[in-house]
Amino acid sequence: MPELDLVAAIRRLLPEPPGRVLRPPGDDAAVVRARALAITSLDTVVEGVHFSRATHSPADIGHKAAATALSDLAAMGAEPGEAYASLALPADLPEAEALALVEGMAGVCRRHGTALAGGDVVRSGILVITVAVTGWADSEDELAGRDGARPGDLVGVTGALGASGAGLLVIAGEADAVDADTVRALADAHRRPEPRLLAGRGLARSGVSALIDLSDGLATDARHLAAQSGVALELELEALPLAGGVAAVAEAAGRDARELAATAGEDYELLFTVPAGRWEAAGDAARQAGCAVTRLGVVLPGGGVILRDARGRALEGLRGYEHA
Amino acid sequence: MPELDLVAAIRRLLPEPPGRVLRPPGDDAAVVRARALAITSLDTVVEGVHFSRATHSPADIGHKAAATALSDLAAMGAEPGEAYASLALPADLPEAEALALVEGMAGVCRRHGTALAGGDVVRSGILVITVAVTGWADSEDELAGRDGARPGDLVGVTGALGASGAGLLVIAGEADAVDADTVRALADAHRRPEPRLLAGRGLARSGVSALIDLSDGLATDARHLAAQSGVALELELEALPLAGGVAAVAEAAGRDARELAATAGEDYELLFTVPAGRWEAAGDAARQAGCAVTRLGVVLPGGGVILRDARGRALEGLRGYEHA
Numbered sequence: 001m002p003e004l005d006l007v008a009a010i011r012r013l014l015p016e017p018p019g020r021v022l023r024p025p026g027d028d029a030a031v032v033r034a035r036a037l038a039i040t041s042l043d044t045v046v047e048g049v050h051f052s053r054a055t056h057s058p059a060d061i062g063h064k065a066a067a068t069a070l071s072d073l074a075a076m077g078a079e080p081g082e083a084y085a086s087l088a089l090p091a092d093l094p095e096a097e098a099l100a101l102v103e104g105m106a107g108v109c110r111r112h113g114t115a116l117a118g119g120d121v122v123r124s125g126i127l128v129i130t131v132a133v134t135g136w137a138d139s140e141d142e143l144a145g146r147d148g149a150r151p152g153d154l155v156g157v158t159g160a161l162g163a164s165g166a167g168l169l170v171i172a173g174e175a176d177a178v179d180a181d182t183v184r185a186l187a188d189a190h191r192r193p194e195p196r197l198l199a200g201r202g203l204a205r206s207g208v209s210a211l212i213d214l215s216d217g218l219a220t221d222a223r224h225l226a227a228q229s230g231v232a233l234e235l236e237l238e239a240l241p242l243a244g245g246v247a248a249v250a251e252a253a254g255r256d257a258r259e260l261a262a263t264a265g266e267d268y269e270l271l272f273t274v275p276a277g278r279w280e281a282a283g284d285a286a287r288q289a290g291c292a293v294t295r296l297g298v299v300l301p302g303g304g305v306i307l308r309d310a311r312g313r314a315l316e317g318l319r320g321y322e323h324a
Numbered sequence: 325m326p327e328l329d330l331v332a333a334i335r336r337l338l339p340e341p342p343g344r345v346l347r348p349p350g351d352d353a354a355v356v357r358a359r360a361l362a363i364t365s366l367d368t369v370v371e372g373v374h375f376s377r378a379t380h381s382p383a384d385i386g387h388k389a390a391a392t393a394l395s396d397l398a399a400m401g402a403e404p405g406e407a408y409a410s411l412a413l414p415a416d417l418p419e420a421e422a423l424a425l426v427e428g429m430a431g432v433c434r435r436h437g438t439a440l441a442g443g444d445v446v447r448s449g450i451l452v453i454t455v456a457v458t459g460w461a462d463s464e465d466e467l468a469g470r471d472g473a474r475p476g477d478l479v480g481v482t483g484a485l486g487a488s489g490a491g492l493l494v495i496a497g498e499a500d501a502v503d504a505d506t507v508r509a510l511a512d513a514h515r516r517p518e519p520r521l522l523a524g525r526g527l528a529r530s531g532v533s534a535l536i537d538l539s540d541g542l543a544t545d546a547r548h549l550a551a552q553s554g555v556a557l558e559l560e561l562e563a564l565p566l567a568g569g570v571a572a573v574a575e576a577a578g579r580d581a582r583e584l585a586a587t588a589g590e591d592y593e594l595l596f597t598v599p600a601g602r603w604e605a606a607g608d609a610a611r612q613a614g615c616a617v618t619r620l621g622v623v624l625p626g627g628g629v630i631l632r633d634a635r636g637r638a639l640e641g642l643r644g645y646e647h648a
Contacts, residue, residue, distance in 0.1 A: 022361070026552060027469045028399035028536060029365035029459070034358035037346070040441070041353035042366075042456050044410040046448040075352035086368040086410075086454045117364070124370040126449050130410045132366050132456035135353070145351045212352060228350060 006095060007121050010102050017115045021082065030118040032082055035136040039143065041072035042132035053127065055171050058097040060191040061129065062104030068215065069131035070112055071195035071268045075213035077143045077204020078135030080197055082117040083109050085131050088124030105131070112197045144204035144211035149229035149273035153209050153299040156282065158199050158270045158291040161218060162257065163189035163243035165264020166250065175252035182245035189243065193268040200270055202285030208272040217265040222305040225271060232302035233273075237262060238310045241294040259315075262307065273299050330419060331445050334426050341439045345406065354442040356406055359460040363467065365396035366456035377451065379495050382421040384515040385453065386428030392539065393455035394436055395519035395592045399537035401467045401528020402459030404521055406441040407433050409455050412448030429455070436521045468528040468535035473553035473597035477533050477623040480606065482523050482594045482615040485542060486581065487513035487567035489588020490574065499576035506569035513567065517592040524594055526609030532596040541589040546629045549595060556626035557597075561586060562634045565618040583639075586631065597623050 017024045023031035045051060045065045056064070066083060073080050085105060089098055102116075109116050114133065137143050167190025169175045170183045196213070203211055212225045218240070222233045237258045250257035270291075274282045279295070286293045300306075307315045341348045347355035369375060369389045380388070390407060397404050409429060413422055426440075433440050438457065461467050491514025493499045494507045520537070527535055536549045542564070550557045561582045574581035594615075598606045603619070610617045624630075631639045 022464065023469055027471070028396040029363045029402065029457075031400070031461075031464070031467060032362045032364065034360060034362045034460075036358060038356045038358045038362060038458065039353045040356065040406070040408060040456075040458065042408045042410050042442070042444055042454070044412055044444050044446050044452075044454065046412050046446055046452075048449055049447050072352040076355070078353065082364070084364060084366045084456060086366050088368055088370050088452055118366070120366055120368050120454075122368050122370055123373045124450070124452060125372055128368075128370075128412055128448060128452045130366070130368065130444075130454040130456075132364075132408060132454075133353075134362065134364065134458070136358075137355075140346065140355070143355060145347055147351070 006098060009095065009099060013099060013103060014106060014116055015110065017117055021115050021117050025118050030082065032117065035138055037137045037140065039073060039076050039078035039135040039137060040132065041069060042130055043069040043072065044128060044130040047127040056191055058101040059104030062101035063108050063192050065129040065131045066105040066108040067193050067195050067268065069133040070108065070114060070197060071213040071215060073133055073135040074195045074197045074200030074270060075211055077200050077211060078137055079201060080112050080114040081134045081136045082115050083131055083133045084117060085119040085129065087119065087121045088128040089121065090124060090127055093127065112195065142205055144208050146210055146212050146225050146228035149210040149225060149231050149299045151231055151299050151301045152276065153273040154276055154279050154295055155233055155235060155273050155297045155299060156293045156295050157241065158196055158286050158293055160241040160243035161267050161269060162246035162261030162264060164193055164266040165260050166246045168264065169249055169253050175249040177252040178248050182248060186245050186249060190266065193266055195268050196270050196291060198289035199286045199291040202289045203270060203272050203282055206281045206285035207278045208274045208282050210273045212271050214267050214269045214271055215265055218262045218271065219305060219307065221271055226303060226305055232300040232304055232306060233297060234300050234306040234308065235297035237307050237315065239294060239296050330422060333419065333423060337423060337427060338430060338440055339434065341441055345439050345441050349442050354406065356441065359462055361461045361464065363397060363400050363402035363459040363461060364456065365393060366454055367393040367396065368452060368454040371451040380515055382425040383428030386425035387432050387516050389453040389455045390429040390432040391517050391519050391592065393457040394432065394438060394521060395537040395539060397457055397459035398519045398521045398524030398594060399535055400459065401525050401535060402461055403525060404436050404438040405458045405460045406439050407455055407457045408441060409443040409453065411443065411445045412452040413445065414448060414451055417451065436519065466529055468532050470534055470536050470549045470552035473534040473549060473555050473623045475555055475623050475625045476600065477597040478600055478603050478619055479557055479559060479597050479621045479623060480617045480619050481565065482520055482610050482617055484565040484567035485591050485593060486570035486585030486588060488517055488590040489584050490570045492588065493573055493577050499573040501576040502569065502572050506572060510569050510573060514590065517590055519592050520594050520615060522613035523610045523615040526613045527594060527596050527606055530605045530609035531602045532598045532606050534597045536595050538591050538593045538595055539589055542586045542595065543629060543631065545595055550627060550629055556624040556628055556630060557621060558624050558630045558632065559621035561631050561639065563618060563620050
């Protein structure tokens with residue numbers, strides 16, 4: 001199918017953009033009415049590295065590409081605005097699958113008030129999807145970075161952890177003794193993580209001192225936050241909130257559930273630090289966005305992440321994978 | 325080399341971002357002080373499709389990726405702002421080559437006042453580079469799209485055409501009888517096209533009715549402009565301004581020079597339409613940006629592109645390649 005026909009088919013399946021998008025797809029670039037601050041990130045997912053066409057449907061792949069990028073806006077507290085997608089498509093990918101991929105992407109965008117406002121479609125030897133997202137804010141007060149954690153702050157996390165990592169285990173057939181409903185739920189959590197955009201905005205506005213999304217896993221992302229803030233994070237492994245089914249999958253796979261939850265990435269929950277006096281406000285903000293929050297530990301002077309087990313021993317060498 | 329070390333090395337070689345970039349690379353997303361309108365595009369170049377590592381140096385590839393994206397801002401008349409780069413890198417690409425690629429990209433950005441403000445680095449089976457660019461404008465009056473051409477308008481083009489296509493022929497060894505200086509100049513034109521950002525802004529503000537960059541070749545891009553404006557473009561093939569050496573290369577390769585210039589893409593010159601009364605103002609604006617302009621024809625009612633040869637005959641079937 002010629003490139004331009006595919007582009008036209010993609011445009012037909014996208015909803016009418018909102019009024020702030022003054023020039024929609026079709027021109028050399030999109031023109032969007034801006035607010036005071038533009039918050040921009042881009043993320044790439046690559047066949048054979050971040051997903052496999054054997055285990056991810058085209059819609060899963062599109063979902064994942066968009067969710068990964070939007071999660072960066074959640075981690076800043078930005079209000080989502082527009083997404084721009086680059087689709088590098090193998091010649092053997094049928095048109096229907098390319099369109100299903102765009103629909104998966106458009107679904108995430110729609111649920112989070114994001115307009116798919118432009119993109120590029122090119123041929124490629126392997127499937128590579130890049131999504132650039134722009135969010136908006138009226139002032140820096142509305143946002144939170146990775147660099148504001150201070151000794152004495154409390155450390156919290158939204159939602160529950162380990163579902164994506166456990167999902168990857170069940171997809172790989174490494175946890176066969178688990179019931180079918182759990183398998184389905186966890187595989188779905190791995191394939192279709194939902195970015196925490198509302199919770200991110202709520203947390204940032206409630207006065208958290210630092211905020212990051214858990215894409216690479218708690219152990220690694222906590223290190224990123226600690227490094228950018230110039231502090232240490234001391235976390236209690238036993239406090240980790242486990243997603244439903246993670247304990248059963250970990251047992252079936254011969255893994256420690258909390259270590260799995262601390263090191264497997266792609267849960268896209270939010271890790272935050274907050275002055276003790278604002279803990280309640282942060283929790284309220286997250287709960288209003290439909291997220292539980294759990295206290296994981298405290299911020300200390302120094303550097304790095306100290307993960308303590310139930311007996312207070314520091315675990316060495318626990319780290320998530322780098323988002324490669 | 326671990327991902328994070330490469331990211332750190334990339335950050336070290338980038339210049340300090342300008343003051344409008346409130347949060348530079350290192351956080352989940354960049355935060356930039358906005359102006360009234362954000363103009364955004366993204367472009368992807370893929371190994372084996374848009375370039376070959378055998379004929380393009382890493383710096384050439386980085387240059388090409390950034391220039392292609394920035395040219396879309398030129399085609400809107402936007403003032404360049406920020407670029408965000410996704411590097412999907414094969415494991416066998418040495419660190420030094422990855423850094424040379426970023427330097428090639430950063431060089432184009434620097435020359436055009438664009439801050440490389442963020443990105444993503446991932447592993448990939450093949451080299452795929454996506455660059456998203458955001459430019460800014462204070463009002464829609466400053467911009468020009470593809471859709472404003474009206475019957476009676478004149479059609480013009482900046483600079484000279486065919487250098488990139490002729491460069492591709494000499495790189496492929498299809499024009500051996502040409503002198504070494506010409507070979508070098510044309511190969512360089514193919515590998516390092518410079519986007520026409522200043523000329524684009526000048527043309528848009530001078531009141532052109534439509535504007536597009538020549539990425540896919542005049543024949544194809546003129547059709548895009550005609551389609552978006554709902555008009556026909558009648559162009560005189562003999563009027564095409566040939567870049568130096570194109571005639572010699574075309575002769576050596578047994579090709580018609582003006583057909584080559586009309587169909588080979590990647591010159592990144594600007595095609596524009598303008599009401600007759602503003603032709604002089606448009607030319608002045610382009611010349612102030614260092615570009616000659618040449619009148620190619622007129623806008624007519626109808627649709628499509630009519631390319632006439634020296635005897636006034638309409639040539640059929642002449643089209644550039646789709647930017648695949």
